[in-house]
Amino acid sequence: MLRKIKMGKTPIRCNFLNTEAVLEINRNGRWILEHIGVRIQESVLIDKLKAAGARVDRESQIVKFPPALLDDILAQAPTRFVLYSRDGKNDIHLDTGKVYFANGGRVFRILDMTTGSWRPTKLKDIARTATLVNHLDHIHVYIIACHAHDLELQYYHLNDFYHAFNHTTKHVMSGCENLCGVKQMWKLAGFIAGGKDNIRKRPWVSVITNPISPLTFDSDTLQVLDFCATNGIPVTCAPAPIAGTTSPVTLAGTLSQMHAEALAGVALAQLCAPGAKVLYGAVPSTMDLRNLEFAMGSVEMAMMNAVAVQLAKLYQLSIYASGGVTEAKGPDIQAGCEKSFSNLLVAMNGADLIHLAAGMLDSGNSIAYEQFVIDDEIIGMIERIIGGITVNRATLASDVIKKVFPDGNFVMEEHTVEHMMAEYFYPNLSVRCNYDVWEQRSRPSMLSRAKEQVDWILKENDQGLLEPELILDIKSAFPGIQNL
Amino acid sequence: MNTIEALNQAVIRGDIQGAVARTQAALDAGSEVLQIIDDALITAMDHVGEQYAKGLLFVPQMLRAAKAMQECMQLIKPLLGEDQITSQGSVVIGTVRKDRHDIGKNLVIMMMEGAGFTITDLGVDVAAEQFVDKAQEIKPDIIAMSALLSTTRTGMRETIEALQKAGIRDNVRILIGGAPVTAEYAKEIKADAYAPDAGSAVIEAKKLLGFA
Numbered sequence: 001m002l003r004k005i006k007m008g009k010t011p012i013r014c015n016f017l018n019t020e021a022v023l024e025i026n027r028n029g030r031w032i033l034e035h036i037g038v039r040i041q042e043s044v045l046i047d048k049l050k051a052a053g054a055r056v057d058r059e060s061q062i063v064k065f066p067p068a069l070l071d072d073i074l075a076q077a078p079t080r081f082v083l084y085s086r087d088g089k090n091d092i093h094l095d096t097g098k099v100y101f102a103n104g105g106r107v108f109r110i111l112d113m114t115t116g117s118w119r120p121t122k123l124k125d126i127a128r129t130a131t132l133v134n135h136l137d138h139i140h141v142y143i144i145a146c147h148a149h150d151l152e153l154q155y156y157h158l159n160d161f162y163h164a165f166n167h168t169t170k171h172v173m174s175g176c177e178n179l180c181g182v183k184q185m186w187k188l189a190g191f192i193a194g195g196k197d198n199i200r201k202r203p204w205v206s207v208i209t210n211p212i213s214p215l216t217f218d219s220d221t222l223q224v225l226d227f228c229a230t231n232g233i234p235v236t237c238a239p240a241p242i243a244g245t246t247s248p249v250t251l252a253g254t255l256s257q258m259h260a261e262a263l264a265g266v267a268l269a270q271l272c273a274p275g276a277k278v279l280y281g282a283v284p285s286t287m288d289l290r291n292l293e294f295a296m297g298s299v300e301m302a303m304m305n306a307v308a309v310q311l312a313k314l315y316q317l318s319i320y321a322s323g324g325v326t327e328a329k330g331p332d333i334q335a336g337c338e339k340s341f342s343n344l345l346v347a348m349n350g351a352d353l354i355h356l357a358a359g360m361l362d363s364g365n366s367i368a369y370e371q372f373v374i375d376d377e378i379i380g381m382i383e384r385i386i387g388g389i390t391v392n393r394a395t396l397a398s399d400v401i402k403k404v405f406p407d408g409n410f411v412m413e414e415h416t417v418e419h420m421m422a423e424y425f426y427p428n429l430s431v432r433c434n435y436d437v438w439e440q441r442s443r444p445s446m447l448s449r450a451k452e453q454v455d456w457i458l459k460e461n462d463q464g465l466l467e468p469e470l471i472l473d474i475k476s477a478f479p480g481i482q483n484l
Numbered sequence: 485m486n487t488i489e490a491l492n493q494a495v496i497r498g499d500i501q502g503a504v505a506r507t508q509a510a511l512d513a514g515s516e517v518l519q520i521i522d523d524a525l526i527t528a529m530d531h532v533g534e535q536y537a538k539g540l541l542f543v544p545q546m547l548r549a550a551k552a553m554q555e556c557m558q559l560i561k562p563l564l565g566e567d568q569i570t571s572q573g574s575v576v577i578g579t580v581r582k583d584r585h586d587i588g589k590n591l592v593i594m595m596m597e598g599a600g601f602t603i604t605d606l607g608v609d610v611a612a613e614q615f616v617d618k619a620q621e622i623k624p625d626i627i628a629m630s631a632l633l634s635t636t637r638t639g640m641r642e643t644i645e646a647l648q649k650a651g652i653r654d655n656v657r658i659l660i661g662g663a664p665v666t667a668e669y670a671k672e673i674k675a676d677a678y679a680p681d682a683g684s685a686v687i688e689a690k691k692l693l694g695f696a
Contacts, residue, residue, distance in 0.1 A: 107634075108664050147634045147635065177635065218584070244544070249544075290539060294663075365664070
């Protein structure tokens with residue numbers, strides 16, 4: 001008998017670590033904040049913390065959070081907000097259960113696959129990586145991908161953000177060295193948006209800051225965090241403890257410390273401006289203690305980022321987590337495995353925003369244009385996996401099975417045409433053909449196809465996106481702008 | 485097991501307190517200072533180095549052994565005669581201005597001390613002027629600089645320029661290292677040597693001073 005089935009899409013969301021263990025880590029993080037504390041290297045903030053009821057030692061700059069105070073402050077953090085895109089077509093709706101992906105930032109070297117060698121990154125690489133991300137469907141946010149060695153220091157952030165804005169309409173995130181830098185960026189963003197109120201209401205740019213593990217928040221970081229919180233700029237203060245070196249070697253220990261650091265970051269933003277839009281940040285990674293080699297592509301890094309999601313969700317906070325890094329120096333087998341494991345694990349656990357997910361090589365020190373395209377495809381596969389299997393009367397397909405049996409096949413059925421697009425991810429790069437055809441086509445690979453894609457995307461999209469008149473206005477209002 | 489062997493084992497095991505206690509015991513029992521250094525401490529570190537190179541000991545264990553040796557040497561140093569104190573060379577080391585990362589630098593210090601260099605550690609966030617002042621004060625053989633951020637490594641260039649301005653660039657060898665530092669960068673800023681890790685730092689330092 002056919003039952004009435006009302007199920008629809010069943011997105012896959014996991015709890016990688018059992019709840020009891022997650023709660024234990026949470027308890028430990030809170031204990032750290034209460035009994036060990038964090039170091040706050042900005043006396044104005046120490047004053048605010050003391051006034052709010054924290055236990056403060058001015059000489060050591062160590063601040064401890066009694067649990068009730070911590071919860072009161074954290075309760076002010078908004079659970080749901082949007083990271084906007086300039087054209088409204090790629091808004092990031094945090095806390096809706098959707099998993100978004102961003103590339104990663106501030107590398108200093110690029111693998112040029114046409115020459116096969118590495119070179120220092122330049123302003124042009126910011127423009128090109130922004131163009132790539134703008135074009136790639138599965139990378140939703142552009143993080144300024146690299147350091148521009150050819151930029152003058154005086155107007156550095158005016159320029160790296162300007163060129164990012166000019167080559168993508170997707171949401172842009174990046175770190176700012178100091179208060180002066182973030183002010184340059186915000187002034188420019190307000191100008192482009194047609195006024196500070198506009199950009200504040202629909203912020204299409206946000207800022208990444210980081211504490212120093214263990215448990216330290218330095219002056220520049222705090223000033224930038226304060227400026228962002230106060231001006232309505234979405235921000236994250238994302239701890240990056242490295243297990244065995246700047247945090248305990250045990251995964252539970254690193255997670256505890258990271259959790260304390262992340263919650264402190266959220267709390268500090270709220271203290272600067274209640275209701276500040278802040279993401280719980282998580283960039284835990286590992287060190288290979290055999291030789292003290294940094295290992296960001298380890299499976300342990302993947303596992304910790306997955307659990308970080310569960311920790312953030314205990315407080316209903318949206319999370320800026322990490323995945324997709326590899327120690328591999330180029331787009332090879334190691335890169336494929338390491339990136340897939342981490343992006344998949346963290347996505348399955350439901351992270352709101354997974355950064356570093358595309359383009360990164362060499363422990364986050366290099367990029368390659370081709371890697372962006374390859375990672376876009378890996379993410380596409382992951383999106384399909386976490387999209388789950390739709391189970392309903394139509395997809396159960398008993399009617400069409402009855403129709404086709406005993407002698408037919410399903411290829412030309414209307415049912416097939418009706419469902420074939422929604423049911424599958426169709427990769428652009430993965431090679432699917434038989435051996436003879438593969439030979440005929442000169443033995444393509446994901447990499448060779450990625451190279452072709454890069455050439456095509458960059459060739460077809462080499463113009464800036466901002467209106468020419470606006471560009472003229474910007475250049476006259478901001479004489480520090482450097483051309484490409 | 486006699487005291488010297490026991491001390492040797494304690495250092496290899498990274499048993500810092502045990503090693504110090506056994507050093508004291510050896511001294512109390514009248515062992516020769518040079519015998520303690522050669523038969524217990526240096527042979528222990530040689531063994532640790534071999535095991536590490538084979539992948540049988542990890543860095544934390546190596547660091548603890550090096551620390552144990554350091555602590556034992558603290559006990560012994562006051563007893564060494566002028567002619568008995570040998571140093572491979574003197575090094576001034578620090579992490580450059582605006583950079584607070586120090587784990588790599590500290591590992592380099594331990595490896596260099598283990599190899600017999602005398603180290604003056606300026607710490608982190610060290611301005612060019614501080615390197616210059618210390619260089620003028622103690623006239624080291626090597627200035628070693630570390631940076632972990634692409635944005636802070638310019639501190640290395642600044643230091644070299646400051647040494648030039650002070651007229652003492654040619655009196656010292658510059659060794660640099662850290663994640664964003666490369667052999668190319670070393671060439672570009674005219675440093676004398678570059679080392680990708682702490683082990684190589686010792687080798688490069690020895691090369692710079694003419695013995696490898």
